[in-house]
Structure formats: C-alpha cells, structure tokens
Amino acid sequence: MNYTTVSFLLLSFSFYLFSCSPKQQEQKPSFAIAIHGGAGHFGEEDISADMQSMYRTSLNNALTAGEDLLSQGSSAVEVVEAVIRILEDDSLFNAGRGAVFTSEAKHELDASIADGSSRNCGAVTGLNGFKHPISVARSVMDSSEHVFFSGHGAGVFAEKFSHEPADASWFHTHKAYSRYKKAAERSGDEVIPLEEKRGTVGCAVLDKHGNLAAGTSTGGMTYKKHGRIGDSPVIGAGTWADNRTCAVSATGWGEYFIRTGVTQDVHSRMLHGKESLSDACEGAIFDEMGKLGGDGGVVAVSSNGKIALVCNSNGMFRAWSNSENRGIAMFGESPDGTIESH
Ligand code: ASP
Numbered sequence: 001m002n003y004t005t006v007s008f009l010l011l012s013f014s015f016y017l018f019s020c021s022p023k024q025q026e027q028k029p030s031f032a033i034a035i036h037g038g039a040g041h042f043g044e045e046d047i048s049a050d051m052q053s054m055y056r057t058s059l060n061n062a063l064t065a066g067e068d069l070l071s072q073g074s075s076a077v078e079v080v081e082a083v084i085r086i087l088e089d090d091s092l093f094n095a096g097r098g099a100v101f102t103s104e105a106k107h108e109l110d111a112s113i114a115d116g117s118s119r120n121c122g123a124v125t126g127l128n129g130f131k132h133p134i135s136v137a138r139s140v141m142d143s144s145e146h147v148f149f150s151g152h153g154a155g156v157f158a159e160k161f162s163h164e165p166a167d168a169s170w171f172h173t174h175k176a177y178s179r180y181k182k183a184a185e186r187s188g189d190e191v192i193p194l195e196e197k198r199g200t201v202g203c204a205v206l207d208k209h210g211n212l213a214a215g216t217s218t219g220g221m222t223y224k225k226h227g228r229i230g231d232s233p234v235i236g237a238g239t240w241a242d243n244r245t246c247a248v249s250a251t252g253w254g255e256y257f258i259r260t261g262v263t264q265d266v267h268s269r270m271l272h273g274k275e276s277l278s279d280a281c282e283g284a285i286f287d288e289m290g291k292l293g294g295d296g297g298v299v300a301v302s303s304n305g306k307i308a309l310v311c312n313s314n315g316m317f318r319a320w321s322n323s324e325n326r327g328i329a330m331f332g333e334s335p336d337g338t339i340e341s342h
Contacts, residue, residue: 029322031070032206034299034307035062035083037093037317037339038199039251041295044331046315052330054092059319061326062086066203067321073267075214076205076247077085077115077138084111084134084217087201094199096131098173099219103182104164104226107171108151109219110233111137116212116241116303123233126151130158131166134217137233139163143162147235151227176219183223202239202249204301210296211305213265214239214247228274230254243303245270252289252296252313260288277302278341281310286337297338 037059047055069077074082088096099107111133112123122141125148127133139161140149149157159165200218207213216239218232231237231254238254240263241247248263257263262284269280281298288294290312297311299318309318314332320342321327332338 008021013322026166029206029210029305029324032301032307032320032322033063033066033079034069034204034301034304034309034320035066035087035250035318036058036202036249036251036297036299036309037087037199038201039295039297039311039313039316040317041313042331043335047330050121055317055330056328058087058090058092062090062203063319063321063326063328066205067326070205070207073208075209076117076207076211076241077113079205079207080113080203080213080215080236081134081138083203084201084215085132088132088134088217091175093175093201094219095131095201095217097171098169098176098199100176100222100224101198102220102226103184103223105180107168107219108224108227109133109217110230111215111217112233112239113137113141113215114213114216114235114241114246114247115141116243119242121147121235121239121241123148123235123239124150124154124158125229125233126227127154127158128333129165129167131164131170136163137215137217148233153255176222179222200233200251202251202299204241204247204249204299206247206301206303206305210243210303212241212243212301213246214241214249214300215248216251218251231257231262234258236261238263238305240264240267240310241272242267246280246299246300246302248281248298250296250298251316252311253294256289256292256294257296258290260284260294262289262298266298270302277306278308278310278339281308282339285310285312307342309320309339309340
C-alpha cells in the first residue's frame with residue numbers, strides 16, 4: 001500500500017466516523033407521532049373547563065398508548081390502528097362510539113389507513129354496525145386485493161374478517177343525538193356550522209424502524225345526506241403515507257379536502273417541490289384548500305422525524321410526541337389558524 005492509498009483510506013474512515021457521529025444521529029428522533037381529534041371554529045371560551053380537561057385526558061391517554069407502543073418497537077401501522085381504536089371507543093370524538101347521526105338518524109362510518117413502507121392502503125365508507133372502522137380498513141389493506149369498500153359490501157367484508165359488531169345503542173350518544181335534533185330543526189339545505197361537525201380522529205406516525213403510516217376515522221358530518229362521503233376515507237384527501245416523504249391525516253370540511261386532494265398535496269410538495277413538511281402542510285391548507293373556502297387542518301410527520309400540526313380554523317384538538325418532547329393543545333395560535341412544527 002503506498003502513501004496515497006493509506007491517506008485515502010484514513011480520510012474515508014474519518015468521513016465514515018464523522019457521518020455516524022452520535023451528534024448527527026441525535027438530530028433524528030427515534031419516533032414521531034401526531035394525533036388529532038377534529039378541527040373547528042372554537043376558542044377557549046366555547047369549551048368549559050371540565051370539558052377541556054376531559055379532552056386533555058383523552059388525548060393524553062391516546063398519546064401515551066402510542067408512545068408506549070413506539071418505544072417497544074411496534075410498527076407505525078400497528079400504532080396508528082391502536083391509537084385510533086382508543087379514540088373510536090371514546091364518545092368525546094366523532095368516530096366509532098361518538099359518531100354523529102346522518103339525516104336519516106343513522107350512523108355511516110368512514111375510515112382509512114395507509115402504510116408508507118409498502119404504499120398500500122385500505123378504506124371503508126358508510127360502514128354500519130362495527131365498533132372499529134379503522135381495524136376494518138386495516139383488514140382491507142392487509143387482506144384484500146381491493147383498497148376501498150362501501151356500505152353493505154364494507155359490512156360483508158367486516159363480518160367475514162370477524163370484526164367486533166356493535167348495535168345502534170353503542171353509537172347512540174346524547175351529544176351526537178342533540179346535534180342531530182338541532183340540525184333536523186333547521187330548514188332544508190341550510191349549511192350546518194363547522195363547530196357542529198368537529199371530532200374526526202386521526203394519527204400519523206414514524207416508527208423506530210423508519211416506517212411511516214397514517215389513519216383517519218370519522219362519523220362524517222352531522223346530518224349528512226344519504227350516502228355522502230367525506231375526505232376521511234379517501235386516500236389522498238384525508239389520509240396519506242409514503243416513506244419517501246410523510247404521513248398525513250386530515251380533518252375539516254371534507255368536500256374541500258377532496259377538491260384539493262390535501263394529504264397527497266402535502267406529499268407532492270415534499271417529493272417534487274422539495275418543500276419542508278411544515279411548508280408543505282401550510283401550502284396545502286392555506287394556499288389551496290383554504291382559498292376555496294374550506295376549513296380544517298392536518299397533522300403530519302416526515303420521514304426525518306419532523307412533526308407539523310397546521311389548521312386554518314381557530315381550534316384543532318391535537319397531541320404530538322417524539323422521543324424528546326411531547327405536547328397537547330386545542331386552541332389556535334390565532335383565530336386565523338395555526339402552523340405548529342416540532
Ligand atoms: N372531514 C370529515 C368529513 O368531512 C369531518 C371532520 O373532519 O370533521 O366527513
């Protein structure tokens with residue numbers, strides 16, 4: 001070995017050591033999780049102190065469960081499903097148990113899940129009679145050649161995969177029913193105010209293995225018309241995950257999220273436009289969806305462990321955590337919205 005070869009090897013070795021230095025590795029958190037429980041036009045004055053503390057407790061329980069699973073090495077998909085199941089069982093939120101009523105006084109539940117490592121996904125819409133729509137969506141992803149089932153077919157699929165059934169009394173909550181009654185008393189096609197629609201749940205995760213996943217579950221909008229489908233079960237509008245960029249879950253006025261393909265917009269801005277996670281979420285929410293007149297927000301995590309919580313409504317129930325820090329919030333930075341990144 002001559003002198004030049006030795007110096008080349010030494011130089012390459014020190015470069016390798018430098019590139020693996022603990023300082024650099026520390027910059028990427030070992031996991032990241034972001035959760036939402038719906039967005040809307042509500043400020044601190046609109047929610048009683050007792051209710052605020054109930055929301056905090058619920059968000060904290062879901063977040064803690066997610067953190068525990070992530071620390072133990074669970075996969076992003078497993079964590080998304082587990083966290084959303086907890087929120088579906090919690091009648092505070094408009095998903096699973098607390099789902100809102102349709103104009104026909106029924107429950108038609110929507111859910112979707114996406115796996116960033118395989119870029120596979122599964123979704124159900126208009127599902128009735130099953131406790132955990134997110135788990136049915138996961139079965140669609142894992143066990144079907146199709147990705148999206150609706151109504152009766154979604155129910156047949158759920159039964160075939162032995163998902164836990166629930167009768168109408170499970171879904172009948174006082175809060176959702178009184179919203180339904182209020183809406184029914186309104187005249188015909190009057191638009192239901194956003195504050196009566198909030199409560200969809202969602203979760204975006206980066207796991208310890210570097211994989212991303214996201215999921216969303218909802219009862220939709222109070223008094224929605226027969227067969228109406230919002231953004232939550234629509235991949236690219238309500239949910240997205242791709243290991244190259246990000247995992248995103250949305251909440252808000254679904255029609256606007258579908259019209260602008262919000263969650264895929266976040267991904268495309270990052271992939272093709274090389275935008276940061278936070279800029280991509282801000283662009284998709286404020287410059288696209290918001291400009292058409294829609295309201296709502298997204299929670300998102302990127303493949304490098306960044307977290308963004310962005311909405312153009314003045315409130316969004318949200319919680320986030322990475323291996324270093326965590327937080328829970330409900331209200332906006334300003335009435336015009338929030339752009340929060342960690
Ligand atoms: N996006 C849901 C829908 O339009 C509602 C919500 O997130 O509050 O069905």
